[in-house]
Amino acid sequence: MLTTCKRFDADVVVCGGGPAGSAAAIAAARAGKRTILLEMRESLGGLCTNGYITGIAGVVDGICKEWLERLDAEGHAVMKPHLPTAEPEHGKAMLEHMVLQAGCRILYGTHVVDCVKEDNKIKSVIAYCKSGKIEISGRVFIDTTGDADLAFAAEVPCEVGSAEFCGLNQSVTMGFRLAYVNLQKYNEANAAWKKHPDYDPNDLKKRSLIVYKEHQAIAKGELHDLLSPGNIVYPMPVGDPTCMDVTLDATHTFDCHCDDVVDLTRQIVDQHRKVIWFVDFLKKHVPGFENAVLESFAPMNGVRDSRRVVGEYIMRDIDVGMAKKFEDGIYQHTEFYDTHVPTPGHHTALRHIHYKEPVEPAICRPQQDQDDYMMHPLVKPEGYEIRTNPREYCEIPFRSLIAKGVDNLLTAGRCFSADFHANGCVRVIGPSMGMGQAAGLGASLFIDQNLCAVRELDGKLVRKAMMESGVALDKAPGGYWEHQRNFKGTLVVSPADMIEIRAEDGGTATMM
Numbered sequence: 001m002l003t004t005c006k007r008f009d010a011d012v013v014v015c016g017g018g019p020a021g022s023a024a025a026i027a028a029a030r031a032g033k034r035t036i037l038l039e040m041r042e043s044l045g046g047l048c049t050n051g052y053i054t055g056i057a058g059v060v061d062g063i064c065k066e067w068l069e070r071l072d073a074e075g076h077a078v079m080k081p082h083l084p085t086a087e088p089e090h091g092k093a094m095l096e097h098m099v100l101q102a103g104c105r106i107l108y109g110t111h112v113v114d115c116v117k118e119d120n121k122i123k124s125v126i127a128y129c130k131s132g133k134i135e136i137s138g139r140v141f142i143d144t145t146g147d148a149d150l151a152f153a154a155e156v157p158c159e160v161g162s163a164e165f166c167g168l169n170q171s172v173t174m175g176f177r178l179a180y181v182n183l184q185k186y187n188e189a190n191a192a193w194k195k196h197p198d199y200d201p202n203d204l205k206k207r208s209l210i211v212y213k214e215h216q217a218i219a220k221g222e223l224h225d226l227l228s229p230g231n232i233v234y235p236m237p238v239g240d241p242t243c244m245d246v247t248l249d250a251t252h253t254f255d256c257h258c259d260d261v262v263d264l265t266r267q268i269v270d271q272h273r274k275v276i277w278f279v280d281f282l283k284k285h286v287p288g289f290e291n292a293v294l295e296s297f298a299p300m301n302g303v304r305d306s307r308r309v310v311g312e313y314i315m316r317d318i319d320v321g322m323a324k325k326f327e328d329g330i331y332q333h334t335e336f337y338d339t340h341v342p343t344p345g346h347h348t349a350l351r352h353i354h355y356k357e358p359v360e361p362a363i364c365r366p367q368q369d370q371d372d373y374m375m376h377p378l379v380k381p382e383g384y385e386i387r388t389n390p391r392e393y394c395e396i397p398f399r400s401l402i403a404k405g406v407d408n409l410l411t412a413g414r415c416f417s418a419d420f421h422a423n424g425c426v427r428v429i430g431p432s433m434g435m436g437q438a439a440g441l442g443a444s445l446f447i448d449q450n451l452c453a454v455r456e457l458d459g460k461l462v463r464k465a466m467m468e469s470g471v472a473l474d475k476a477p478g479g480y481w482e483h484q485r486n487f488k489g490t491l492v493v494s495p496a497d498m499i500e501i502r503a504e505d506g507g508t509a510t511m512m
């Protein structure tokens with residue numbers, strides 16, 4: 001048994017330095033609290049940097065906006081109206097810079113494995129690192145490990161996977177980075193494809209150029225199976241459009257248990273193999289990728305969800321469809337349901353949920369039988385299909401960041417308290433950073449008010465603190481989202497299961 005060889009102490013201990021943890025650490029330290037950030041890897045940013053998930057979804061505001069703007073000022077971001085991208089290596093360095101500048105201490109290579117509890121309070125966390133076993137005490141703890149590692153160790157109830165899919169997690173996709181891509185040629189090929197006689201926006205096989213080419217390659221015996229449901233190719237600010245770096249997340253591994261080391265290993269091995277097949281396919285069949293070189297697999301596996309903390313409020317999937325607002329709302333969420341189907345056979349995500357009755361302002365229709373088995377292979381759902389209205393937004397309540405049963409534990413990011421489909425929708429980077437910022441500010445207020453338990457903290461004060469730090473929670477999201485609200489057109493369900501706003505001339509409100 002290793003004995004503790006080093007001890008640290010802080011006011012706020014943040015476990016996990018992904019998008020959520022980095023924002024939490026910055027917010028707590030800027031609020032004047034002695035803050036320490038524990039990260040098991042050797043850089044910050046989590047899936048956004050180490051997972052090569054470089055496109056930032058959701059409303060970009062607060063610390064997330066500041067980070068992107070600082071990157072952009074140095075030429076390391078691509079500032080698009082929707083899904084702006086951050087170059088991962090500079091993204092890591094900029095986060096590190098912001099965390100240190102705020103006055104927070106970082107410990108890298110530090111894996112949080114356990115905690116010491118007294119009554120209902122965490123006294124310290126136990127971590128393993130090159131120094132051996134270390135103990136970090138604090139007044140308030142924030143679990144931003146993505147997998148709820150600290151909450152789990154503190155015996156907070158956690159949920160994994162969905163009931164409908166018998167506990168399976170969403171499918172897993174490892175990101176990868178390619179060099180020497182002629183993105184200009186690829187974009188021109190995509191534009192030409194939309195005028196090709198075979199193009200059909202209402203047929204999943206003929207909608208995306210990549211998927212069409214995959215089916216052609218399968219027919220010729222050059223690809224054994226569909227590997228990707230069509231892709232967003234995320235441009236990196238490296239090179240020029242005719243020869244540049246891009247990141248992709250494309251291939252899926254199914255039937256995943258993301259809290260099980262044996263299964264996680266299977267996923268990683270499967271993803272390595274599928275990425276290599278997919279890159280070979282791109283090089284051979286897709287214009288613009290002829291000279292592409294696989295620079296690297298993402299150093300972090302593409303786990304979309306694993307454990308979810310059970311909190312004071314469990315955000316429900318229907319809250320998103322109903323565009324629910326909360327008095328303690330700390331982030332405005334605009335994106336659609338995005339549950340990547342856990343089982344094989346259906347190569348896309350569920351962009352709808354099921355509910356007993358139609359609700360406003362969601363786009364609702366009675367359950368359709370078509371595709372039922374592929375999308376819901378284990379049980380046939382009942383009721384109405386509910387899709388989010390792209391002109392609306394919901395809010396994340398601060399209470400969904402407060403872990404149940406422990407007095408001084410907050411959480412943020414993809415392990416926050418939500419049901420399976422709410423998590424599938426809200427887990428993305430913009431909201432993860434927003435939640436992190438709110439958790440950091442909430443931790444600071446908890447200390448200032450000398451409260452016994454975080455659940456006693458009035459979440460309206462955290463909302464106020466978010467607004468005072470410049471987050472616009474008092475008006476509907478602007479930019480891309482304002483464009484969606486004002487775009488004249490009809491809301492239709494696309495074959496990719498999404499709601500598109502289509503104008504009479506066939507154009508859509510989507511801007512990339």
Ligand SMILES: Cc1cc2nc3c(=O)[nH]c(=O)nc-3n(C[C@H](O)[C@H](O)[C@H](O)COP(=O)(O)OP(=O)(O)OC[C@H]3O[C@@H](n4cnc5c(N)ncnc54)[C@H](O)[C@@H]3O)c2cc1C
Nearest residue numbers: 016018019020040046047057112145146302413414428429
């Ligand atoms: C394939 C895929 C595609 C996606 N596409 C998009 C997209 O296009 N746009 C978008 O916005 N979002 C996307 N997402 C979602 C998004 O990347 C994540 O949900 C988001 O990064 C969550 O942030 P987080 O900080 O909660 O967790 P993570 O990013 O997982 O970060 C957790 C951090 O904690 C560290 N950690 C974990 N356990 C411990 C421990 N025990 N001790 C110490 N440190 C620990 C990890 O090393 C990591 O740095 C995608 C996700 C996947 C997997």
